[in-house]
Amino acid sequence: MLLTPDIVPVVVATGASARVAEPVAPRFRVGDRVRVRNHNPATHTRLPGYLRCKLGTIEQDHGVFAFPDTLAHGLAEKPQHCYSVRFTARELWGPAAAERDTLRVDVFDDYIDLD
Template sequence: NEHPPTYTRCPRYVRGLRGQVQRDRGVWPLPDTASYGLGDKPQHCYSVRFAATELWGSRADPKDRVYADLFEDYLEVAS
C-alpha cells in the first residue's frame, strides 16, 4: 500500500482491495499524466463499489458500501 512518488487520484484506502465495477463513467484524461504535462492519456473511469468491511474490517457496518471513481490504470482483473 505504498504511496507512489508521483501524483495519483487513486485513494490509498482502496488500493489492492477487491471491489465491484458498478458503472462506466465515460472516457476522461488521466489526471496522473495530465498533471505533469505528459499528455491526457484518455481512459475509462469506473464507479467501483467496495464493502465497508473490505476497507475497514469489523469496525464497519456490514451493510455499508463505499464508492470510488477509479481510472483503468488503477484496476486489475480479480482472480
C-alpha cells in the same frame, strides 16, 4: 488541456470536464469484480491510499477521460475509462465496519485489474 494560472478563473466560473472523445475500449464491464493495484507513485495520483489492494465491483462506466496522473505533470492525456466501483465497508475498514455499508469511488482504468 493543461491548466495554467491564466485560465483558472474561467475554468472555476464555467466548470471543466476531462472527458475526451477517444475510441478507447473499456477493460471492464458492470458487475466485474476488480482489485485495486498497489499503486504508490512518487508523483501525483488520484488513487486514494485506502483503496490499494482492495476488492470492489464495477457499478458504472463513466466513459473516457484524460488520466489526471499524467496531466498533472504536463504529459499526454492517456485517455482511459473511469468507473464507479463499489466497495464494502468491511473490505475497506475491516470486520468492525457495518456489514451493510458500502462506498462508491470513481477509479481510473490504470488503477485496477480483474480479480
